[in-house]
Amino acid sequence: MPPAMPAAQEEKDSTVQKQLPHRYDGVAKVTGKAKYAHEFEVPNPAYAVMVQSTIPSGSLKFIDQSAAAKAPGVLAVITPFNAPELPKPKPQPPARRHVTVFQEKDIWYNGQPIALVVAESLDQARYAATLLHITYNPPPAKLNFPGRLNEGRPPKQQGREPADSKRGDVPTNLSNSPTKIDVTYTTPVQNHNPMEPHATTAMWEGEKLTVHNSTQYIDGDRMTIARDLGIPMDNVQTVCPYTGGGFGSKGSTWSHVVLCAMAAKVVNRPVKLAVERGQMFGPVGTRPTTVQQIKLGAGPDGKLLAVQHDVIEHTSVMEDFLEPSAFQSRYLYDSKSNQTSHRLVETNLGVCTFQRAPGECTGTAAFESAMDELAFALKMDPLQLRLANYAEKDVEKDKPWTSKHLREAYQQASDRFGWSKRNATPGQTKEGNKLIGYGMATAIYGANRSASQATVRILPNGRAFVGAATQDLGTGTYTIMAQTAANALSLDPTLIDVKLGDSTLPKAPVSGGSQTAASVCPAIPDAALQALLKLSELAVNDPQSPLHGLTSADIDTKNGRLISKKDSSKSETYAAVLTRNGNQTVEGQGSAEPAQSHEAFTSQSWGAVFAEVAVDIDTHMPEVRRIVATYDIGTLMNTKTGINQLQGGIVWAVSTALHEESHIDPSTGRTANESLAEYHVPVNADIGTLDVTCLNIPDTKFNPLGARGIGEIGITGASAAVANAIFNATGKRIRDFPITPDKIMQAKSVTQSVA
Amino acid sequence: MNPFSYQRADTPEAALHAVTADRSAKFLGGGTNLVDLMKYNVEHPTALVDINHLSLSEITPGPNGGLSIGALVRNSDLANHREIVAGYPLLSQALLAGASAQLRNMATTGGNLLQRTRCYYFTDTAFPQCNKRMPGSGCGAIQGFNRIHAILGQTDKGANSPETCIATNPSDMSVAMSALNATVQVQGPKGKRSIPVRDFHRLPGATPQVDTVLRPDELITAVDLPSARFAKNSWYLKVRDRQSYAFALVSVAAGLELDGNTIKSAGFALGGVAHKPWHSPEAEHALIGQPATPDTFRKVADLALRGAKGYEHNEFKIELAKQSIVRALTVAAQGVQA
Structure with missing residues (x-):
């Protein structure tokens, strides 16, 4: 936290902001000016196509690439048999994903990336990919999830909350409940399918790597790319001004991102890699299938005496991921006793990951249906x-x-x-x-909510700038950043320019867990305050300013003007102060994090x-x-x-x-x-x-x-x-x-x- | 996608000449199915002969008071054509139940007749078995995920038989045309011939890789509809997993010609249940001379589904088809328009 400073002004009430009537980025999007990861112009790009395994388990015996390598336009065929060796990364949960970047020949699921074909054009790469001859050692796979529920085990590592919970004596309360139900719900595998599938453009300039990637976490991409490739983080810049939807699948850095950077190094020119729609089903995360047993017991008045919610779900053999479907059942309602558990069954499918409301989506689908069953059994209105x-x-x-x-x-x-x-x-x-x-x-x-930073600049042209290394998934981050900066700076929101989606901006957290607004926006008033303080100092020290001789504590802001608190006739615009002082820009850095009291x-x-x-x-x-x-x-x-x-x-x-x-x-x-x-x-x-x-x-x-x-x-x-x-x-x-x-x-x- | 050549034909003769010269050439109409399959590496023609500039885009009076639909009439144009809407609402409804507006704007009448199955094991080359895609390799669907598959007329000799195929024909339009007893006009190097649409698509038999009786060197030029008999009493019912843009779990094309409450003649076919639009002459015949009552329709439904066999995930289609038949015939008899 920055040291305490004399308040240049009262912090504005952030809960009541003037709204932008339209999305900040709306016009750019509907006119096609908004550039997505695959659309950035880079000099002389090559195109990569990801080839996937066609068996669910085992290992690669051989990839015969002789025909593919000779196909027109082909620049490289990268496989586990010839890929550059990368340092072995240490696992870093939770968002660190087990990616397959051709360092091993093992197959963990059907659809796993096993080769990259890079060519002058996308069509050439796609055609050459069909010429690869791939042979496998295919041992039996673990596939039948419903038939292997008894293999369920607790997660290997505890997440933010324990996988199991117990409050009170559920078995006794259940048996004492005059009305009880015992029902089992199932939910299937789902795959994220945002409008924009994943896409990456990677470009090396010497040791410096720039990656345009469709992402929910540019800073996470930067860290993962640097770690996986074994290069300093300062050598990596990640850029993503627009994300065409993510829903959790773009919160992790998947294989194709690292592979694209690897390919750009191998062919020594920029490479573009677009994940195809069919490749969204496996290599970039999955919502696991769940089996949820729910037992509810209630008294004649409907009061819950016992709640039990036991979840078994599939997880990849590569790594554990817990969809915590029973978490909300611990506190959604009052109940005399409560017990939940989660078990994982290893399966040869792609890695499971966050998908919009991981846990609550599948959990409430089951639990809130079970509550309806209880209401019916009680002959009670479900709302009551x-x-x-x-x-x-x-x-x-x-x-x-x-x-x-x-x-x-x-x-x-x-x-x-x-x-x-x-x-x-x-x-x-x-x-x-x-x-x-x-x-x-x-x-x-x-x-x-997580810690976040932001930069605010007040410009001599009457406008202001706010920036943070966050991202807008189509959700409105640009819009609310502009509003929050405008509110803090006493400017109209249409006067704010927003920049996000660039890792050179101040750090911001992953856009996951519905936390972007609650994390990034609180850092903006802090940054605005620092900028306004600098601006006030310029004014009070400037003999030509009507505010000359006051202290910054005497100054308030309104409608883009600095105003004397004591004498409102003494005021001038931000732009006037800045133009008179060498056309300079004042900048403030801000940060915010959850208070201890939370x-x-x-x-x-x-x-x-x-x-x-x-x-x-x-x-x-x-x-x-x-x-x-x-x-x-x-x-x-x-x-x-x-x-x-x-x-x-x-x-x-x-x-x-x-x-x-x-x-x-x-x-x-x-x-x-x-x-x-x-x-x-x-x-x-x-x-x-x-x-x-x-x-x-x-x-x-x-x-x-x-x-x-x-x-x-x-x-x-x-x-x-x-x-x-x-x-x-x-x-x-x-x-x-x-x-x-x-x-x-x-x-x-x-x-x-x-x- | 494999490399291929492209050429444009301006007459049917030129188009035929081009495909006769190259056995792996294909005609390109709307491209809504073929181009997808080329991208999936399922189809790999060495040449595409673009027939979009042939003069086959008109709907004209046909023989015996019917209509003749040019092979290149787009699905949207056909569905919204005044005489089709007035005389053959069944066909219009079926077309509008298919695909999306964008696809219908491109898809042609001839191309729709030739669209290929959406069986997952056919469209994804990563699956090791499909007798339609790789003749002799077996059938991945029969022990796989077979919810969308056939219950009537399939060849089922086990997963590893080179003959097994439980794929379904995906078209809605063709189901209505089967109920309407349309005729497909084709032109080949040796001249023209007419094929009743009910015989145009085939059952898998021992050669599931062959969808239709059209020969590779033949071009569909038109589809002729007989004079309109079912304008007042017809209905196309499509049961699917969502309200639009989904293939039929089961569909029913039903047309009735009524004399009071007695059925004078009928046209009746099912979609989503077989390798071709399923036309049961026996079921259709059982309607003739009968009162248009739920009893009659239930008997017809049982007849139409006689011999049906379901699999792990599509057993439901048998009962669903029966209920849908009764519903479609009931609505048709009531004369309610969509």
């Missing part, structure tokens, strides 16, 4: 059941929340939705050939989600008609980008509920449906109306902005709301996501005996 178990504090850690207004969220969303019109008996509401159902669920996601609290974001679904009685196709949601996410920094992120999360939750699954071929371990035609995500016609609001109640105990981050909470809860609506429509409880027409057709309805 939630209210009966409202957690007034973090019961697991016995800490108060920094801020929680979930009751208001339930109230507002249920009113707008018309929840009171719900028919509690499933299968009763019919419109023509359709059964109509209402469902609800609670959304939850943690509030994360240990005393728990911070979570909350939401209430209501869904209406129609299910056709003959085709069994479900149709989401509308989703109404209200979120308690602290300050909503920008309405357009914030609501848009929440809506996007809900769309993905619908996908998780109804559509999305990577189908793994049982004998080869290859993803069968590795294209966007066959890997189903919702199209516009699958999403009815989305009515999303935020309470916009600042959580200033969490950070001065009061903003808790909103990137992930939208995907939580909503899948269960849809599933619960399907149950209410049909009386059919499908516990195997996604809920496709065939599963609805084959399920038994609880109402069939009476229908």
Whole structure:
């Protein structure tokens, strides 16, 4: 932290900012001026194509590259048999990934990168890749996940929270519960598919390496590239002004990034490597499949006496990754006793990683469906059941929340939705050939924050600059950085120029865990304060300034002017001070990190989600008609980008509920449906109306902005709301996501005996 | 993608000459399927003969009061053509149920008839078995992930048999054309011939690599529709995993000609269940002279699915197809337009 300085001015209230009406980067994106990693012009680029294994386990016997090497335009074929030797890196969890950069001949999964073909053109590289003749030693693979659940073991290393937890006596409380359920839910393998697949452009100039990479963490890329290649970090610059979506898959540095830099060294010219859509299914991370057993016991009033949530999930044989699906079940509701566990089953599939709300996405899909089952068993309204178990504090850690207004969220969303019109008996509401159902669920996601830095400059032309080595995943980082700088500098947000996505800027953390706004923005007022202090010093020491002779503590700021606190007639613009003083720019460096006091609290974001679904009685196709949601996410920094992120999360939750699954071929371990035609995500016609609001109640105990981050909470809860609506429509409880027409057709309805 | 040559043909004769000269040449229409398959390294023609400039883009009056659809009429144009919408709503609905607006704008009538299966084991060359892609290699689907596969007319002699194939035809348009009993007009080096669309696609039999009876040196010039009988009472029902841009789990093209509540004639085919649009003459015949009632439709559904065999992941299609048939025929009988 910087030393205490005399306050040049009061820090502005960061929780109330003037919003930019449009995305800062919107025009650049819709006009095609925004440059993505593969689009940067570099002199004389070569093109690399990644070749993947076609077996799930074993080792490479030989790669015959004689035909490929002779193909037109080919510059190099790099394989584990001829790749430059790299230093053996030490594992650095959590984001450090086991990448395959041709240092070993082992095969861990089908689709693993095993060769790189570099050619003058992309087409030449692709053609030459088909000429490689690859032979393997293929021992049997560990593939059948459902058949090997008994192989589940605890994670080798503990993450941020322990994998298992126990509070109170669950077995006794369960057996004493008058109403109890014991249900098992499953969720499938999912693969991130942002609009922009991963892409890298690498260029060496002597010992200096510049890498344009589509990423969620430019500084992490820089560290990993330097470490993997064994070069000083100062020799690496990573650049990424725009990321076309990441969803967690771009939070780690994968094989192709290091391989691209390696290839550029081998062919001694810049190399571009675009990961193809089909290559998104394995080499760049996966959400693991989960099997979740949930036991709930409740009293006649619906009060939870016991909560037990046990998760078994697959992990790669290369390294452990825990999708903590049961974490939220520890504190989502109050309960007399609570017990959770997570077990991993090693499988010959690509490395598992963070995917939007890792844990909460799959965890709430199952747990909030189970709560609906409990409500049905209790003959209780599902919303009333939630209210009966409202957690007034973090019961697991016995800490108060920094801020929680979930009751208001339930109230507002249920009113707008018309929840009171719900028919509690499933299968009763019919419109023509359709059964109509209402469902609800609670959304939850943690509030994360890390140390970050920022630079602010006040320019003599009346504008200002703010920069940090963060990234904008399409989420609005540019926009809220501009707003936050404008607020701190008393300028209009349209006067702010933002630079991010360059590792030469001040350090910022990974854009993961919904933490970018909450981490980066708090550093900006600090930097702005330092810049304004320098500006004030210039003014008070300048005989030509109306503020001459005052101290900087006497000066306030308003509308781009320095003003005397005592005599508001004495003022001048920032630009006037700077132009008169040699047209100079003043710069401030700022930093922010979580306060010590944050240990005393728990911070979570909350939401209430209501869904209406129609299910056709003959085709069994479900149709989401509308989703109404209200979120308690602290300050909503920008309405357009914030609501848009929440809506996007809900769309993905619908996908998780109804559509999305990577189908793994049982004998080869290859993803069968590795294209966007066959890997189903919702199209516009699958999403009815989305009515999303935020309470916009600042959580200033969490950070001065009061903003808790909103990137992930939208995907939580909503899948269960849809599933619960399907149950209410049909009386059919499908516990195997996604809920496709065939599963609805084959399920038994609880109402069939009476229908 | 392999290197290939490209040439443009301006007449059917020139196009035919070009493919006859080079046995691994292919015609290029909309390219919406062929170009994908070339990128996947599934198809590797040495030459592409671009036929987009042939004069085959018109819809004209056909023989016996029907319509003749030029082979290059784009799917979007066909679906929205006034006379198609008025006389053959079944075909219009089927086309609009397929692909996406962008793909329909490019895809041609002839190309749609020739589109290849979306069986994962066919489109991904990393899979070691596919009798369609590598004749004799076996079938990866039969013991693999087979949710989208065939339940009728497949060849099932075990995974390692060179004959086994449980792939499905992906087209929606062809299903409607089968129900409408259309005729495919083709031109070859020895002249022209007509092929009923119901005979145009084939079952895998012992040669699953062959999708249709079209010979490599033949060009589709048109599809003729018979005079419109089902304009009032028809329905194309497509059951799929999402509301748009997904291939059919099961689809039903149903057309009825009614005299009061009695079925005078019918056209009826299924999609998503077989190596070709599935037309059961027996099921179709069982509609004739019967009252348009759920009872009749249920009997027809049972007949149409007779002999169906499911696999680990697609067993559901048998029951789903039956329910869909009853629904589609019911809606067709009610005369509700989409």
